[in-house]
Amino acid sequence: MDRSADFAECGQTSEFAGDPIAGACGGGLQKRTRNCQGVADGGKTCAELNLGGDVEKRACATTPCIIDGNYSAWGAWTACSNNCGKGTKSRKRICTNPVPANGGKTCAEQEQLGGSEQTLTCTGTVCPVNGNWGIWSGWSPCSTPCGAGIMSRRRLCNSPPASNGGLACLINGSIRKVLETKTRVCQQAPCPGEYFSKSRAIGELFDAV
Numbered sequence: 001m002d003r004s005a006d007f008a009e010c011g012q013t014s015e016f017a018g019d020p021i022a023g024a025c026g027g028g029l030q031k032r033t034r035n036c037q038g039v040a041d042g043g044k045t046c047a048e049l050n051l052g053g054d055v056e057k058r059a060c061a062t063t064p065c066i067i068d069g070n071y072s073a074w075g076a077w078t079a080c081s082n083n084c085g086k087g088t089k090s091r092k093r094i095c096t097n098p099v100p101a102n103g104g105k106t107c108a109e110q111e112q113l114g115g116s117e118q119t120l121t122c123t124g125t126v127c128p129v130n131g132n133w134g135i136w137s138g139w140s141p142c143s144t145p146c147g148a149g150i151m152s153r154r155r156l157c158n159s160p161p162a163s164n165g166g167l168a169c170l171i172n173g174s175i176r177k178v179l180e181t182k183t184r185v186c187q188q189a190p191c192p193g194e195y196f197s198k199s200r201a202i203g204e205l206f207d208a209v
Helices: 192-208
Strands: 028-033 055-060 086-092 117-123 148-156 169-171 175-177 179-187
Touching: none
Parallel strands: none
Antiparallel strands: 028 055, 086 117, 148 179, 169 175
16 A cells, blocks of 8 residues: 555545535544555455555644624514603614634624614604693673673683693692683773762762751
8 A cells, every 4th residue: 555645734625425524623624545556466455454444534623713703683672762752762682693702703893793782763652731721811891881890801721732632721729621711890980870879869868867
């Protein structure tokens, strides 16, 4: 049998089907081959002479490979931070696909991978708005042209008005309404008949004295 060939470089593809293709790290395989020469005129083969096999293999590249981390799939979005109106929601992912190993870079150290968290603006249901009183109107004219009458003024629950299921404005701390009215007595000049009636009554009073 001729001299064995040198071992092939670690990771070289074997010429024999089924042999693994090794890498430069993480465990590989080297092989070398030799041929059985000089068999003639009924001579015995190398195998018959128990000279060993024609292929020798050994492990190589046993140094662990450097593995950079990568993100797993995004998690589910969180609920919106506000039940009504605008808020935010977020989702996260972790660096486990694969986990960095043997001095490999973390996901945060690889800008091209992006961040581990995303945040978006979200809108919940429409918020209820409670009403608030507007300003008072001016007093109305007296309800009568002479004598005693009534004046009034009012204000509306419109600053803002109640909406989306909100509450109307409070009156006296307990009653909710959309309109509040206040009144007061007004005194005009005495009516003509009323003036003479009073004068007669005063005269009769003096006559009796």
